[in-house]
Amino acid sequence: MSCTADTHCITCSDEGVPMRVVTALEDGLARCEADGAESDVMIDLVGAVSPGDDLLVHAGVALARLA
Amino acid sequence: MKYVDEYRDAELGRVLSGEIMATVEPGREYKIMEVCGGHTHTIYKYGVDDLLPANVELVHGPGCPVCVIPMGRVDDGIAVAHVPGVIFTCFGDMMRVPGGSGTLLDAKAQGADVRMVYSPLDALRIARENPDREVVFFAVGFETTAPSTALTLKRAKAEGISNFTCFSNHVTIVPPLRALLESPDLRLDGFIGPGHVSTVVGARPFEFIPADYGKPVVISGFEPLDLLQSVYMVLRQLVEGRCEVENQYARVVPQDGNPAALAVLEEVFELRPHFEWRGLGFISHSGLKLSEAYRDLDAELRFEVPGVRVADPKACQCGEVLKGVIKPWECKVFGTACTPERPIGTCMVSSEGACAAYYNYGRFAREREVV
Amino acid sequence: MSETTTRESEALALIERVRARPAKFKDAQITMAHGAGGKATQTLVTGLFLPAFGGEALRELGDAGIVEGLALTTDSFVVKPIRFPGGSIGELAVNGTVNDLAVAGARPLVLTLSFVLEEGLSADDLRAEVEAIAAAAAAAGVEIVAGDTKVVERGRCDSMYVTTTGLGKLDPRASLSTGALEPGDRILVSGTIGEHGTAVMLARGEFELEAPVESDTRSLWPAVDALLEAAGPSLRCLRDATRGGVASALNELAQASAVAMVVREAAVPVRPPVAGACEILGIDPMYVANEGVLVAFVAPEAADDALAALTSAPGCEAAAEIGEVKTDPPGMVLVETAFGGRRVMDLLVGDPLPRIC
Numbered sequence: 001m002s003c004t005a006d007t008h009c010i011t012c013s014d015e016g017v018p019m020r021v022v023t024a025l026e027d028g029l030a031r032c033e034a035d036g037a038e039s040d041v042m043i044d045l046v047g048a049v050s051p052g053d054d055l056l057v058h059a060g061v062a063l064a065r066l067a
Numbered sequence: 068m069k070y071v072d073e074y075r076d077a078e079l080g081r082v083l084s085g086e087i088m089a090t091v092e093p094g095r096e097y098k099i100m101e102v103c104g105g106h107t108h109t110i111y112k113y114g115v116d117d118l119l120p121a122n123v124e125l126v127h128g129p130g131c132p133v134c135v136i137p138m139g140r141v142d143d144g145i146a147v148a149h150v151p152g153v154i155f156t157c158f159g160d161m162m163r164v165p166g167g168s169g170t171l172l173d174a175k176a177q178g179a180d181v182r183m184v185y186s187p188l189d190a191l192r193i194a195r196e197n198p199d200r201e202v203v204f205f206a207v208g209f210e211t212t213a214p215s216t217a218l219t220l221k222r223a224k225a226e227g228i229s230n231f232t233c234f235s236n237h238v239t240i241v242p243p244l245r246a247l248l249e250s251p252d253l254r255l256d257g258f259i260g261p262g263h264v265s266t267v268v269g270a271r272p273f274e275f276i277p278a279d280y281g282k283p284v285v286i287s288g289f290e291p292l293d294l295l296q297s298v299y300m301v302l303r304q305l306v307e308g309r310c311e312v313e314n315q316y317a318r319v320v321p322q323d324g325n326p327a328a329l330a331v332l333e334e335v336f337e338l339r340p341h342f343e344w345r346g347l348g349f350i351s352h353s354g355l356k357l358s359e360a361y362r363d364l365d366a367e368l369r370f371e372v373p374g375v376r377v378a379d380p381k382a383c384q385c386g387e388v389l390k391g392v393i394k395p396w397e398c399k400v401f402g403t404a405c406t407p408e409r410p411i412g413t414c415m416v417s418s419e420g421a422c423a424a425y426y427n428y429g430r431f432a433r434e435r436e437v438v
Numbered sequence: 439m440s441e442t443t444t445r446e447s448e449a450l451a452l453i454e455r456v457r458a459r460p461a462k463f464k465d466a467q468i469t470m471a472h473g474a475g476g477k478a479t480q481t482l483v484t485g486l487f488l489p490a491f492g493g494e495a496l497r498e499l500g501d502a503g504i505v506e507g508l509a510l511t512t513d514s515f516v517v518k519p520i521r522f523p524g525g526s527i528g529e530l531a532v533n534g535t536v537n538d539l540a541v542a543g544a545r546p547l548v549l550t551l552s553f554v555l556e557e558g559l560s561a562d563d564l565r566a567e568v569e570a571i572a573a574a575a576a577a578a579g580v581e582i583v584a585g586d587t588k589v590v591e592r593g594r595c596d597s598m599y600v601t602t603t604g605l606g607k608l609d610p611r612a613s614l615s616t617g618a619l620e621p622g623d624r625i626l627v628s629g630t631i632g633e634h635g636t637a638v639m640l641a642r643g644e645f646e647l648e649a650p651v652e653s654d655t656r657s658l659w660p661a662v663d664a665l666l667e668a669a670g671p672s673l674r675c676l677r678d679a680t681r682g683g684v685a686s687a688l689n690e691l692a693q694a695s696a697v698a699m700v701v702r703e704a705a706v707p708v709r710p711p712v713a714g715a716c717e718i719l720g721i722d723p724m725y726v727a728n729e730g731v732l733v734a735f736v737a738p739e740a741a742d743d744a745l746a747a748l749t750s751a752p753g754c755e756a757a758a759e760i761g762e763v764k765t766d767p768p769g770m771v772l773v774e775t776a777f778g779g780r781r782v783m784d785l786l787v788g789d790p791l792p793r794i795c
Contacts (some may be wrong), residue, residue, distance in 0.1 A: 012731050015720070017717055023602075033714070033719070034714040034717060035710040035711055035713055035714025036649055036650055036710055036711035036714055036715075036751055037647060037648070037649035037651075037711055037714035037715035037717075037718055038647065038649065039645070039646045039648070039718065040646050041552040060646075066642045
């Protein structure tokens with residue numbers, strides 16, 4: 001994969017994706033979704049989460065809660 | 068999603084644009100630097116430039132952690148990738164960064180097992196699924212991304228995964244900003260502060276910019292309206308004679324950052340005495356390496372890396388572009404020897420790089436009628 | 439906006455000259471980028487293949503070669519994994535080739551079918567693909583008339599590679615050409631974009647990401663038929679937006695006709711799960727491969743009728759008008775963002791999604 005005009009690496013460009021918690025999992029992870037696309041996110045940095053919480057996710061980690 | 072749509076509202080954009088036009092003093096030039104690759108991307112993706120008056124210029128600073136990795140470090144990565152049995156994982160942007168003689172993509176074409184991941188957790192999973200292979204994660208990024216690496220390393224250590232190591236090229240945001248501000252040839256009026264680094268480190272680390280250098284800073288979100296509003300806030304500071312750090316992105320950025328993130332960084336990483344930045348030379352205490360407690364997960368200790376310093380190509384003026392001293396098209400090799408297909412310097416490799424962004428998008432930021 | 443300085447104008451002019459030049463093939467080795475359908479692929483085609491054996495038909499660089507009223511096309515399918523939500527390699531092999539004929543304005547008639555099979559491939563997997571091929575061919579109304587089978591050692595191909603060649607008869611209603619676009623022409627897209635490439639990427643399971651996305655593989659002949667009927671000679675050109683997505687198709691045609699294009703971002707139909715997955719992966723859906731979407735260029739007087747006809751074709755309910763052809767700057771595709779700014783939408787340089795078709 002190359003990073004060009006057509007794609008940009010979200011991780012390298014410091015972008016965060018807003019995601020909503022679907023369900024909390026074990027081991028400091030939570031299942032989150034953005035427009036129906038789901039992935040597992042590390043929540044060690046934002047504390048316990050509940051379904052419906054909105055998080056800012058970067059490189060697989062939730063960095064902040066979205067009010 | 069709700070957040071994203073609100074902030075992209077074109078109507079509000081036009082209103083803000085009008086307020087900016089009304090605020091600027093005619094005949095005065097304003098140069099505002101944004102230091103975050105994500106901000107550059109938003110500006111170009113949405114054409115935010117088109118909503119600014121002619122005398123307000125946005126300058127792209129060294130905010131792309133891929134842009135600033137020196138060739139020698141890329142060569143080190145390629146050397147590790149070629150070690151038999153290694154699965155070398157990295158983010159997409161890294162694949163095309165030129166080292167002394169080729170990129171990781173070239174190494175892949177030559178047979179190295181180089182795989183793209185979107186998060187260090189993907190790399191850890193590859194290590195779990197391939198217990199007989201050595202998996203190396205080439206970590207890049209500012210304080211935004213370092214926590215992700217740190218948490219992954221913590222998990223690896225807790226699970227006792229012995230075939231996973233990290234090659235750390237994480238860098239910190241404040242030292243290069245200070246180095247920039249020390250440059251005698253720098254002509255800037257204000258800064259748009261990085262939005263997501265601040266979620267980790269908070270707004271306070273940027274206070275030195277108004278305090279020591281007299282330039283206003285506004286920490287900005289990533290939607291086009293955020294950027295427009297932040298530009299407006301910088302201009303207001305300049306016009307009103309104020310000079311401070313303002314947090315436009317307060318809905319996400321806590322003033323003191325994220326203590327849990329800072330703690331995990333403290334545990335897993337330590338500052339290198341100095342680290343080389345492409346085009347900017349050596350900057351002290353600007354790079355992160357794994358701490359003593361995490362020695363066993365340090366790829367630089369597990370593998371023999373050449374560690375040779377490769378000088379930037381003479382023709383490359385990335386340093387000056389990064390400092391905002393010259394514009395991309397003012398570089399002697401821009402568009403000729405250095406293009407997105409054949410980049411010399413990293414400003415052209417990553418789409419967040421000032422030169423690639425300008426080459427691909429920026430030509431039509433100028434008033435040019437499509438007939 | 440400030441005026442461009444002389445130095446900047448020189449640099450801009452230089453970039454445009456470089457873009458206009460036919461690419462030379464100077465790479466020392468093949469990389470994945472050469473298979474992506476973007477700039478590297480183009481360099482291979484225009485810099486190596488055309489000089490070696492490019493005649494008049496090939497130089498059109500259309501989706502099919504036209505010779506004496508017949509259209510001929512070929513495609514190889516190397517998708518990994520061979521089965522994914524919404525389809526499989528067999529289905530792609532039929533529909534992909536049928537579509538290349540259809541967008542050339544030719545009614546698909548017959549296909550040939552070649553297999554390269556991996557030693558160790560299970561008979562059940564092969565049977566499943568053979569059945570998928572039979573079903574897709576029946577649905578598309580084409581007959582398979584010749585074939586070939588080879589087997590290679592374990593590890594030399596991922597389960598199977600499939601190559602199809604298609605023959606079609608040029609429809610008398612069609613007068614399509616890649617060089618026929620005129621300023622004022624309207625740009626239509628036949629459905630939601632980005633589904634196939636996203637579905638395959640997610641099916642690979644390399645990233646911890648799941649989304650309800652399926653491949654959109656389908657025969658586009660019904661859509662083409664409807665367009666030809668509604669717009670006839672006002673239909674300038676069609677292109678199926680496979681590798682490299684809608685963005686690549688638009689760029690290729692802008693270059694071939696030496697026209698500019700403006701795309702209204704807000705008008706491009708994208709389903710939320712595709713947008714969400716692409717956002718997480720940092721990919722623009724405009725560059726993601728489709729297997730059941732075409733772009734159509736229609737003269738303005740027939741555009742509304744053409745769109746109405748298109749939306750009534752199966753799978754094309756979400757068809758939309760997304761932009762317009764302009765005069766200047768030639769060869770460029772610009773996007774009007776939902777925010778009110780503008781940006782350039784260029785040809786791919788790298789390969790964001792390898793092995794998706």
